[in-house]
Amino acid sequence: MRVFENKNRCSGCTACMHSCPVKAISMKTDEEGFDYPDIDQKKCINCGTCRKICPFNNKLVRKDLLNAPDVLAAKNKNEETRISSSSGGVFSVLAEHVLSSGRVVYGAAFDNDFIVKHIRISNKNEIIKLKGSKYVQSDLSDVFLQVERDFKQNKQVLFSGTPCQVAGLRAYFNNVIPDKIILVDLVCHGVPSPLVWKEYVNVLQTKMKSKLTSFSFRDKKTGWHNSKLYAEFENHKPLFKNSLLDSFNDIFYKHVALRPSCHSCVFANYERTGDITLADFWGIEKYNPKFDDNKGVSLVLLNTNKGKRIFNAIRDGLVYENRDKRETEQNSLLYKPTSPSNKRDAFWKDFGKHGYEYVAKKYTGYGIIIKMKRIFKKLLGKS
Ligand SMILES: Cc1cc2nc3c(=O)[nH]c(=O)nc-3n(C[C@H](O)[C@H](O)[C@H](O)COP(=O)(O)OP(=O)(O)OC[C@H]3O[C@@H](n4cnc5c(N)ncnc54)[C@H](O)[C@@H]3O)c2cc1C
Structure with missing residues (x-):
């Protein structure tokens, strides 16, 4: 027995796990860092409750919804x-x-x-x-x-x-x-993936040589229409308008993770x-x-x-x-879900092999800034 047909059909909501009458289901984290229900086949009694309860499998018929909100x-x-x-x-x-x-x-x-x-x-x-x-x-x-x-x-x-x-x-x-x-x-x-987020936080802390103390995904110093990431660290050095910091946003909006x-x-x-x-x-x-x-x-x-x-x-x-x-x-x-990126598979292969900083350089504006800095340094060296 499986709760879901494939990973496109499970949001990890935990309803199946908590509804199982014999507690045969636990959530297991996959290689991308997302949790999925996993059935202990020894405990499972094949009652089908998990599949019936899944809101992805069964559309919830709503009588309370107004015709026009x-x-x-x-x-x-x-x-x-x-x-x-x-x-x-x-x-x-x-x-x-x-x-x-x-x-x-x-x-x-x-x-x-x-x-x-x-x-x-x-x-x-x-x-x-x-x-x-x-x-x-x-x-x-x-x-x-x-x-x-x-x-x-x-x-x-x-x-x-x-x-x-x-x-x-x-x-x-x-x-x-x-x-x-x-x-x-x-x-x-x-x-986005909690695993990619965790590695991103680790990379930020390593670069800043300090522990993260505060983080905002939507800092409005540059206005609501142009809000940006903002981070503070134990050593009191804030990060704002920084390409490594912003790389997580790029990953989010490029739909690769x-x-x-x-x-x-x-x-x-x-x-x-x-x-x-x-x-x-x-x-x-x-x-x-x-x-x-x-x-x-x-x-x-x-x-x-x-x-x-x-x-x-x-x-x-x-x-x-x-x-x-x-x-x-x-x-x-x-009216429609977010479309997937055709770079998603390549992103995960690279992330699995090389980690966060590598994918940030390859798939986000962080890589472009690093390249530009290198070129700039070379030019300065020549002049
Ligand atoms: C993952 C995600 C994607 C979103 N995408 C869009 C979008 O594409 N377009 C759009 O218009 N709005 C989007 N939103 C909603 C938007 O960002 C605001 O959260 C929402 O408008 C509420 O804002 P607020 O100012 O009223 O309250 P805020 O104080 O900004 O929001 C607080 C609320 O957000 C909830 N929340 C925060 N993080 C999460 C999370 N990871 N999972 C579940 N709940 C969370 C809190 O529990 C609380 O209910 C998204 C939110 C999330 C979490």
């Missing part, structure tokens, strides 16, 4: 929070609202070694850990079990994640989501998995230039009546306006 452009009124968020900072307003009455929030955070993991927070001071996009697949571990435990203890929960993670949680609850659980999904470009299933994502469409969908409102500068101050605007889709209710409760913390659904078309992930 509300489409909004929104900004957090607190400018500091907005600037330190990836888009318009709507997530922080949602989290503050939920946490203000003893409820709990789940989302992705860095651990001490900068590994991206889903965690549970119950205090407003902890929102900072979840704030900001981490463009790496986050480790869900036993988070679905924690959500279930919270629910059984009558706690209200907000779970946020990529559309496949939210679909996984839905599947784990057999697509019957209690009113107490609010689901927030992000429009998602695809998730995304999870295989991202290229056939069944959730990259308007049938959203969350009650609320959050994204960047790319294109707002065309539709309402006055709304765009280059500090970040969120695209918010209210997909269910629950989503609308929650939005009503938080709207005082936001500046927002209703927009036309056609204006979301610039965000292509709302």
